[in-house]
Amino acid sequence: MIRVAIVGTGGISAAHLAAYLSFPERCQIVALCDIYPEKAAILKEQHKLSCDIFSDSADIASRDDIDLVSICTPPYTHADLSVQFLNAGKHVLVEKPMSSSLAECDRMIAAAEKAKKILSVVGQNRFRDPIMKLKQVLDSGKMGKVVHAQVESYWWRGHVYYDLWWRGTWEKEGGGCTLNHAVHHIDMLQWMMGMPTKVQAIMSNTSHDNAEVEDLSIAVLSYPSGALAQITSSVVHHGEEQQLIFQGEKARISAPWKVYASVPKENGFPIKNVELENEIEQLYNELPSVPYSGHQGQIDNVLSAIENDTLTVLVDGYEGKKTLELITAIYMAASTGQQVELPLQPDSLFYTREGIMANATHFYEKTNSVTGFAKNDITLGGKYE
Template sequence: MLKVAIIGTGAIADAHIHAYLKFQKRCKIVAFSDIYVEKARKKAEKFQLDIKLYEDYQEMIAREDIDLVSVCTPPYTHAEIAVNSMDNGKHVLVEKPMASSLEECDRMIASASSNKKILSVVAQNRFTTPMMKLKKILETELMGPVVHTQVDSYWWRGHSYYDLWWRGTWEKEGGGCTLNHAVHHIDIFQWMNGMPDEVTSVISNTSHDNAEVEDISIAIAKYKNGSLAQITSSVVHHGEEQQLIFQGKNARVSAPWKVVASRSKENGFPVPDYDLSNQIDETYKEIPDLEFEGHSGQIDNLLNAINNGTEVLVDGEQGRNTLELITAIYESATLGKTISLPLSANSMFYTRNGILDNAPKFYEKKTAIEGFAKNEITSGGN
């Protein structure tokens, strides 16, 4: 029976708690830590958990009986908490984004390696039936080589969203919608399509003058084979439609699921290729649904890895890849030029200090409230 502790008891912690409670024969939540211990107490009462509460997470992770820690705190704290937890012999599941800089990611990965502990980064959207099926369809190569990818991470957040004390600053949130909303779609994009070779981007803040960070970004990624990808990250899109579209030489597939295949007439104009589209669609339908999805799917994967010595689907390297692509988007927009990947330690955005010194500040953070009356989140469209 693995014993679990959760650090940070804000809204996202609920997803972790619900997931762990699904696997009560394999794990048990024994402790919460939060700088606002009363918040932790209310969370424990909400889930009817008789557990130990801590204001200082370091006192909690000093316990020898804790095996696994979920880190659900603001991004700028992830590296310190994760490294300290692994140094204290704990496996770590850290919320997205993995950290606020690549240098911090590298320290986290090094700690996991030296302590022989598992570090997993939350990417719960990978653990959904539509995304897993789409990944397997791409692996069949029925659609041919990918020539273009469209990543639309459209969200909408009101002006007051950035009033929360840690949001809307480069120092505490680490970035805007590209880092904290589109991270899910960017993660799935690089997982399915691999890392590009270069990125060109622009960022802006159109609707939130109480935040330093961007509320929209548009990036173009390019691969060695000439394939292009366009990535739009936003918290200004009403309707919150989100999609990933992969255009292959033979067919188009996407999440939400849709398949279209074309073949050429003699004059080069298209005619539907129903045989291929039906074949791809039937293959998609034959792929079994996942037993557990979202955070539950990822925590199931993590528990299996700890108990059976298997690999996690989203390790520190995968989490770092996603942050590296996001960092390249920020660096390109800041410098106004194309950025080549991989980024080196000489990148101006490699360290947290480099980000703070160079990232554009669109507006001054004007409000810093400690919490909202209703501590709830929405998960967008698709």
């Protein structure tokens, strides 16, 4: 039986809790931790848990009966907490984004390697049927070389969203919609296409004058193959209609799923390649479904690695760092107005948290700060089916 602690009992912790509770024969939640222990107590009561409650992460680290810790706290705490738990011999599953800076990622990866423990970064959309199947269709090569990718990470958040005490600042949230919302789509893009070599970007704050950070950014990525990708990250898009589109030499595929293939007429104008469309459609439909979806799928992946005594998970620290590196490059390009080349080096102005705070564009000063909302129900966009 794998014994689990959840640190941070805000909104996203519910997804972790539900996933762990779906595997009662494999794991047990033995501790909840929050700097506001009354929040943890409410969660414990809601789910009728038999567990201890702590307000200090050191109490979790010192427990010998905890194997795995889920970190569901604000981004600026991720590195210190992960290192603390890894040094104490615990496996770690940390929410997105991995941390506030690439330097912190390096610390986390080094701690995991030294402790010989799992460090997994939440990328739950990789564990959804439409995304897993899209990846496999891309890898099949049936659509040819990818020449263009389009990522629309469209979310909408009201003005009051940034009143929460840790949101809306470079110091504590680490960024705006590019880091904390589009991270899902950027993770999926780099998983499917790899890392670009050059990034150009612009960003703005159009609707949230209670936040230092951006609420809209647009980036263009250049790949060694000559392919281009564009990413729009937003919390100002009503309807939250999100998609990933890949244009190949022979066909176009996307999530939500759609396939379209063209061949040229004698004059170069397109006509449908029905045969290839049907072939790709058949491949997609015949691919197996994931056994568990979303956070449940990722937690199954981590539990299985622990049970099989392996450190191999789908989204490890190196994968988490790649995603953050791409986001950091977008911030650097947008803040400096210059094209950024990857990989970023440790002497980059944006490699450390302090460097980001000093050099990233500050749009407004945060004026309001609340410790929590009376109701904190989370609504989710991004239906890929």
